[in-house]
Amino acid sequence: MKIAFYGSSLLSSYWNGAATYYRGLLKALSHRGYEIIFYEPDAFDRQKHKDIEAPDWCDVVVYEATPDALKQAASCAAQADIVVKASGVGFEDEALLRALIHHARSDALTVFWDVDAPATLADLRNDPDHPLHEELKKIRLVLTYGGGDPVIWEYRAFGAAECIPIYNALDPETHHPVAEDxxxxxxxxxxxxxxxxxxxxxxxxxxxxxxxxxxxxxxxxxxxxxxxxxxxxxxxxxxxxxxxxxxxxxxxxxxxxxxxxxxxxxxxxxxxxxxxxxxxxxxxxxxxxxxxxxxxxxxxxxxxxxxxxxxxxxxxxxxxxxxxxxxxxxxxxxxxxHTYTMRAELVDTIFKAHFERRTVEAAE
Structure with a gap:
């Protein structure tokens, strides 16, 4: 299956605490057979502070932080079986989410992957007119990198069809004991x-x-x-x-x-x-x-x-x-x-269960 993943940055950890999370999970998912393209805006000087080049387990598309470039990048969602919009992309997040929902195929799995659920939920509590209130009704799945039951219950109260935490973890190929410096x-x-x-x-x-x-x-x-x-x-x-x-x-x-x-x-x-x-x-x-x-x-x-x-x-x-x-x-x-291989196994199970349900529903 093909995943179009729209996040802050895979290539740079500069002002981007989610980089390790993205790298660990997407690398492990690619090893389970997923074809992944990561779309990130050229924002906050991250491209000037890259930690890695584009890896062999994921294609990376860097788009300009302009409305036209965002629209072009979002249109590529139509080619994916799974469309993921992460929180905190950093450039026109609300416009990006609307564009992705518009371009995603009707048979695709749309996912809001929240890497800062407490902040997002605080925004929803404090702003009844926040665009995410309406968009949540159109998204099939919310994944978070933390939060436990309190986050699950609150997301469901705000209209999420399903919310599942996928916690941070370890990629032992990346983080491991080394000599002291x-x-x-x-x-x-x-x-x-x-x-x-x-x-x-x-x-x-x-x-x-x-x-x-x-x-x-x-x-x-x-x-x-x-x-x-x-x-x-x-x-x-x-x-x-x-x-x-x-x-x-x-x-x-x-x-x-x-x-x-x-x-x-x-x-x-x-x-x-x-x-x-x-x-x-x-x-x-x-x-x-x-x-x-x-x-x-x-x-x-x-x-x-x-x-x-x-x-x-x-x-x-x-x-x-x-x-x-x-x-x-x-x-x-x-x-x-607590390795990303284990976390990816859970994500894989969640994704496959969704498509199996859709197949059963289509046959009924």
């Missing part, structure tokens, strides 16, 4: 772009512990932090490309996951960095959110902090041998239960 040597590292929904939590979970632990070294990676006042023991790296993520994760004594406020409040939303870090065998400290134990066991495979004081206490007592043991346990768990 002196560029990333520190006690605690955090990698994340500066976002309004995350900044206060970064201050609490990362910068406050740094102030409390003046004798330890902290490392901050990600875009947008250039004018942020930082403690003297915090070094800022700027954007860290995906090719360096393994070394970034494995070199520090521990790495930190800080969810955006909406993700933490909703729960059941492990970020891609959780699985990237675990895949590298890193000792991961995460802020607390509901559902962690579905993915990693607190205290054994991941360390959980309720606030910055907890982070500081963990770092005061964390020994290198214990950190390595936690990282090794996390790696075993994600390889056994």
């Amino acid at each position: 002196s560029r990333f040597a520190c006690d605690l590292a955090f990698l994340g772009n500066r976002l309004p929904d995350r900044e206060a939590r970064v201050e609490s979970f990362f910068l406050e512990p740094a102030c409390a632990l003046a004798d330890q070294r902290f490392l901050l990676g990600g875009s947008g932090w250039g004018d942020k006042p930082l403690p003297a023991n915090v070094s800022w790296l700027g954007h860290v490309g995906t090719r360096d993520h393994n070394a970034f994760n494995v070199t520090p004594k521990a790495v930190l996951n800080i969810s955006r406020e909406s993700m933490a409040s909703n729960g059941f939303s492990p970020a891609t960095r959780v699985f990237e870090a675990a895949g590298a065998g890193a000792c991961l400290i995460t802020d607390a959110w509901e559902g962690i134990e579905l993915f990693l066991t607190p205290g054994e495979e991941i360390l959980v902090a309720r606030d910055g004081a907890d982070v500081a206490e963990i770092m005061r007592t964390l020994t290198p041998p214990r950190a390595k043991a936690i990282g090794a346990a996390a790696l075993r768990r994600v390889l056994a239960e």
Whole structure:
């Protein structure tokens, strides 16, 4: 079957936290026999910061961020059996969704793949005139990369015919243990772009512990932090490309996951960095959110902090041998239960079940 997938970017992780998710899932789906074309706009300077070239498991079409180019790209949906519109494409998302629904064949499976369900659902709650209210009635399937039952129930309440979470995971060919790199040597590292929904939590979970632990070294990676006042023991790296993520994760004594406020409040939303870090065998400290134990066991495979004081206490007592043991346990768990091969198997089952139902309905 042919998939036309419209997302933010497959080629670049620059201001694009969904890149790892797209790459892992689509690569695994291609190995299950799907023919995939990924359509991404030339926006936010992502093409100037590409992490990968077009892979052999997926064709990539980069279109100009103009209305005419969008219309041309959207018209290609007519050639696909499955048409996917991801959230947060970054250029005329609403116009793109309308165009895809218009061009998709009547026998095609139309999918809204939400890579930021808490934000999307907040928009729907706050804006009764949001175009997605109407478009949801025309879409056959909503997939999300997190959220659990609360997201499923709310999407159904807004009119979605079906909503299923497809969680982040690990591609062990991409994220795996490597040799340490002196560029990333520190006690605690955090990698994340500066976002309004995350900044206060970064201050609490990362910068406050740094102030409390003046004798330890902290490392901050990600875009947008250039004018942020930082403690003297915090070094800022700027954007860290995906090719360096393994070394970034494995070199520090521990790495930190800080969810955006909406993700933490909703729960059941492990970020891609959780699985990237675990895949590298890193000792991961995460802020607390509901559902962690579905993915990693607190205290054994991941360390959980309720606030910055907890982070500081963990770092005061964390020994290198214990950190390595936690990282090794996390790696075993994600390889056994949380790979993109496993996630793609679920997606494949969902897609095939849809077409089987359509065949039965057509015969009746």
